[in-house]
């Protein structure tokens with residue numbers, strides 16, 4: 001796949017299964033994240049790889065977070081199942097640095113670019129990936145359990161794995177209607 005084809009056909013995949021990307025592919029995915037535009041070269045991000053027994057741990061964390069949020073039984077059960085939607089989850093969090101010229105907002109944007117870069121890298125390598133957030137991305141308890149500092153944010157849970165069923169590439173949206181000229 002050439003780069004233009006990647007940019008024009010990239011899409012997310014919700015239904016994922018094992019195997020997770022092999023070590024070489026994972027290496028490429030993580031290297032893609034490290035290439036994002038980064039004002040001040042602050043590398044204001046952190047990646048937590050969740051695989052194997054880590055998925056069980058994350059399931060327990062989500063279940064506890066759901067209980068703390070007083071979710072009903074069905075929603076709590078659903079929360080515990082979420083991490084099993086892929087064999088690999090890359091939790092992307094910010095690692096904000098105090099900087100006189102680079103506000104927090106820009107550092108969050110940079111960390112978000114990491115998620116996008118990794119989603120694209122996975123897609124270009126023939127794997128599926130999907131960026132998810134939801135309640136647990138904004139849960140103080142989940143952050144604590146993942147050793148993410150109070151000042152930082154969970155930017156996304158990037159679910160990565162093998163595509164269950166190859167999807168038709170969706171039609172592109174037209175940019176007309178999103179343009180103006182000065």
Ligand SMILES: Cc1cc2nc3c(=O)[nH]c(=O)nc-3n(C[C@H](O)[C@H](O)[C@H](O)COP(=O)(O)O)c2cc1C
Nearest residue numbers: 010011012013112130131132133134135155156170
């Ligand atoms: C910051 C962010 C958070 C997202 N969170 C969710 C989510 O929690 N659940 C979900 O179904 N899609 C979520 N999405 C959207 C999907 O990642 C995906 O982009 C969307 O389903 C459209 O599919 P596409 O990427 O193939 O165009 C999120 C996207 C972004 C950028």
